[in-house]
Amino acid sequence: MTKAAELAKMGEVLTNSQIGGRRNIVINxxxxxxxxxxxxxxxxxxxxxxxxxxxxxxxxxxxNGVFTITQASDGPAGFANSMKVDCTTAETAVAxxxxxxxQQKIEGQNLQHLKKGTSSAEKVTLSFHVKSNLTGTAVVQFxxxxxxxxxxxxxxxxxxxxxxxxxxxxxxxxxxxxxNDNNVSVRLExxxxxxxxxxxxxxxTTWQSxxxxxxxxxxxxxxxxxxxxxxxxTGVQLEVGxxxxxxxxxxxxxxxxxxxRYYFQKINGNSQPVGIGSYISSGQIRTYIDFPVEMRAxxxxxxxxxxxxxxxxxxxxxxxxxxxLVQINKTSAIPYATGSVxxxxxxxxxxxxxxxxxxxxxxxxx
Amino acid sequence: xxxxxxxxxVIDGEVVSYQVTQQDSNLILSVPLDPANxxxxxxxxxxxxxxxxxxxx
Numbered sequence: 001m002t003k004a005a006e007l008a009k010m011g012e013v014l015t016n017s018q019i020g021g022r023r024n025i026v027i028n029x030x031x032x033x034x035x036x037x038x039x040x041x042x043x044x045x046x047x048x049x050x051x052x053x054x055x056x057x058x059x060x061x062x063x064n065g066v067f068t069i070t071q072a073s074d075g076p077a078g079f080a081n082s083m084k085v086d087c088t089t090a091e092t093a094v095a096x097x098x099x100x101x102x103q104q105k106i107e108g109q110n111l112q113h114l115k116k117g118t119s120s121a122e123k124v125t126l127s128f129h130v131k132s133n134l135t136g137t138a139v140v141q142f143x144x145x146x147x148x149x150x151x152x153x154x155x156x157x158x159x160x161x162x163x164x165x166x167x168x169x170x171x172x173x174x175x176x177x178x179x180n181d182n183n184v185s186v187r188l189e190x191x192x193x194x195x196x197x198x199x200x201x202x203x204x205t206t207w208q209s210x211x212x213x214x215x216x217x218x219x220x221x222x223x224x225x226x227x228x229x230x231x232x233x234t235g236v237q238l239e240v241g242x243x244x245x246x247x248x249x250x251x252x253x254x255x256x257x258x259x260x261r262y263y264f265q266k267i268n269g270n271s272q273p274v275g276i277g278s279y280i281s282s283g284q285i286r287t288y289i290d291f292p293v294e295m296r297a298x299x300x301x302x303x304x305x306x307x308x309x310x311x312x313x314x315x316x317x318x319x320x321x322x323x324x325l326v327q328i329n330k331t332s333a334i335p336y337a338t339g340s341v342x343x344x345x346x347x348x349x350x351x352x353x354x355x356x357x358x359x360x361x362x363x364x365x366x
Numbered sequence: 367x368x369x370x371x372x373x374x375x376v377i378d379g380e381v382v383s384y385q386v387t388q389q390d391s392n393l394i395l396s397v398p399l400d401p402a403n404x405x406x407x408x409x410x411x412x413x414x415x416x417x418x419x420x421x422x423x
Binding site: 048049182298301306328335359364365366 | 367368375382383385387392393394396400402403404405406
């Protein structure tokens with residue numbers, strides 16, 4: 001083998017990451033994991049929530065656009081899923097203070113290898129696949145929440161209803177280190193609409209202090225402009241360096257575990273086991289739940305509030321959702337149920353969900 | 367999270383968490399008093415906006 005051939009082979013190996021190790025800083029970039037459900041209707045009116053795991057949908061200002069968000073079975077070759085934003089109620093005029101974007105927040109302790117705030121700060125490259133009925137310009141902003149600094153780039157959707165791969169490289173920033181902790185340090189924002197408060201400045205294509213007017217300069221895509229509109233996103237990868245390497249496909253189990261650090265769906269429907277519970281009084285049931293992975297912070301319990309959503313055997317006793325958090329840490333929780341509980345102190349049994357609408361989850365999102 | 371109401375959960379005389387109802391959602395949150403929890407942070411902002419946490423029943 002010639003020297004040139006050896007170098008070419010080495011380049012191929014590196015490109016395919018056969019010795020490169022983990023590269024993608026983004027979690028659930030292939031939109032495989034959607035613990036909360038797969039279709040969400042009526043999203044709008046200032047909603048600020050997670051639907052597919054780790055990707056938050058935000059509307060700010062006083063928006064009128066309403067959307068259905070789904071984990072779509074649609075993607076470019078090699079991707080089984082994407083996040084679909086489908087406009088169901090249009091907004092005819094965009095107010096100055098309105099914006100819509102999808103974002104992923106990233107912990108500071110997962111960004112230390114970017115060496116931000118040092119003379120050897122690394123470039124990062126973002127790649128993703130996008131499809132929309134709209135063509136035009138959209139903006140991605142990389143916002144440093146620790147130091148209120150920002151950098152952004154625009155990209156174009158060139159062909160309607162066609163999957164396109166986009167690649168953006170952001171310079172390293174020699175100013176402002178990321179705090180090495182479990183709180184948010186970066187917001188990676190994909191704009192879908194922006195009012196003039198966010199477009200009247202100059203797009204910050206080099207790192208600078210955050211200025212709202214610069215956030216989405218050049219944005220022409222407005223996903224809320226018509227009920228014909230849709231926007232698909234998948235294959236999101238953020239990696240150190242100035243080259244977009246092939247997407248790092250992780251197994252579903254690996255990706256789910258990464259997501260469960262931020263959100264763990266324990267119960268989503270009927271006839272699902274919660275655990276062993278016991279009456280600590282006639283009106284209180286206590287149980288214990290282990291989390292599959294250590295969560296980012298002490299999580300909130302998220303639970304349905306309906307009547308008779310759960311049941312404890314021995315004897316059979318239905319009770320409501322609305323669990324109360326009593327003791328918790330990053331690995332386990334002891335919640336109490338008090339809604340419509342009526343039993344005999346010290347009796348115990350298996351707790352199950354008894355409603356298709358029953359929900360019990362733990363939230364430690366950024 | 368669009369907060370509607372927040373109520374203290376008290377066990378043995380101690381506030382152990384906050385019970386939160388939301389606008390436009392039938393999901394209830396029970397939020398620990400952890401400064402790193404973003405639901406807890408949202409409650410603090412909600413209070414700063416002039417809202418009041420209800421005492422326990």
